Amino acid sequence: MSDEMSNWFTIEKIDETTFAISEYGHWEEVHSYLLIGDTKALLIDTGLGIGNIKEEAEKLTALPIKVVTTHAHWDHIGGHGLFHDIAVHKEDAHWLIKGLPIPEQVIKSNVIKDLNTGLTPKEFNIHNYQVFKGNPSEILKDGDTFDLGKRSIRVIHTPGHSPGHICLWEEERGYLFTGDLIYKGTLYAFYPSTNPLQFKQSVDKISSLEVVKILPAHHALDIKPDFIQKVKAGFETIEKLGKLRQGSGIFAFEEFMIQI
Numbered sequence: 001m002s003d004e005m006s007n008w009f010t011i012e013k014i015d016e017t018t019f020a021i022s023e024y025g026h027w028e029e030v031h032s033y034l035l036i037g038d039t040k041a042l043l044i045d046t047g048l049g050i051g052n053i054k055e056e057a058e059k060l061t062a063l064p065i066k067v068v069t070t071h072a073h074w075d076h077i078g079g080h081g082l083f084h085d086i087a088v089h090k091e092d093a094h095w096l097i098k099g100l101p102i103p104e105q106v107i108k109s110n111v112i113k114d115l116n117t118g119l120t121p122k123e124f125n126i127h128n129y130q131v132f133k134g135n136p137s138e139i140l141k142d143g144d145t146f147d148l149g150k151r152s153i154r155v156i157h158t159p160g161h162s163p164g165h166i167c168l169w170e171e172e173r174g175y176l177f178t179g180d181l182i183y184k185g186t187l188y189a190f191y192p193s194t195n196p197l198q199f200k201q202s203v204d205k206i207s208s209l210e211v212v213k214i215l216p217a218h219h220a221l222d223i224k225p226d227f228i229q230k231v232k233a234g235f236e237t238i239e240k241l242g243k244l245r246q247g248s249g250i251f252a253f254e255e256f257m258i259q260i
């Protein structure tokens with residue numbers, strides 16, 4: 001089998017029971033995360049759907065795997081179809097059930113845009129690529145928790161990038177899985193289903209947490225906890241300019257940009 005294996009996924013050990021599963025062969029540099037408890041494992045997002053993330057996760061744990069969706073955009077639900085136990089916030093659930101309101105061809109062209117085909121698995125063929133559509137097994141709301149067995153993860157509803165966007169907070173370790181709310185790159189709140197004001201309020205909401213480690217859904221993994229305060233200040237600057245509304249454009253800050 002080994003010569004058939006692809007290098008599509010990069011596994012980074014955050015600690016003994018927490019792993020980043022990254023897809024650096026695509027310009028979006030998507031990260032999914034596997035959190036292993038005593039009785040269960042939680043997979044935060046399933047990535048682009050280019051490689052088989054279930055096989056990858058099963059190399060790291062033999063426990064039953066539950067999938068939780070930070071939000072239902074195509075680049076984070078690519079492998080959802082490989083799993084049965086899927087949780088999503090109620091405000092994004094309709095996108096999983098009915099499909100995203102984006103033409104499939106648009107998504108497919110984004111999947112193969114700047115793709116490093118030297119890394120893609122042999123089985124990957126864009127013509128067979130299907131955007132996930134299916135029924136979640138659990139509908140989430142703010143404050144819900146996942147009990148993984150001596151490990152507890154809390155849902156924080158952080159709308160703005162999408163209506164049902166969530167961050168996942170592990171208070172005991174100080175880990176905040178930020179999805180598309182916080183990362184080093186361009187933060188998006190410009191398309192119709194986004195809401196710049198809610199995005200700002202969500203950043204404010206998480207800014208009081210005592211975060212030890214930010215674990216984002218895109219780009220660099222080495223983000224210092226004070227980065228949240230920088231994004232918070234960025235949104236405050238935009239608000240003071242009276243520009244915190246859609247169509248205002250791109251605002252560049254030192255380590256990130258905000259597009260609204």
Ligand SMILES: [Zn+2]
Pocket residue numbers: 071073161180
């Ligand atoms: Zn997104």
Ligand SMILES: [Zn+2]
Pocket residue numbers: 073075076180217218
């Ligand atoms: Zn994303």
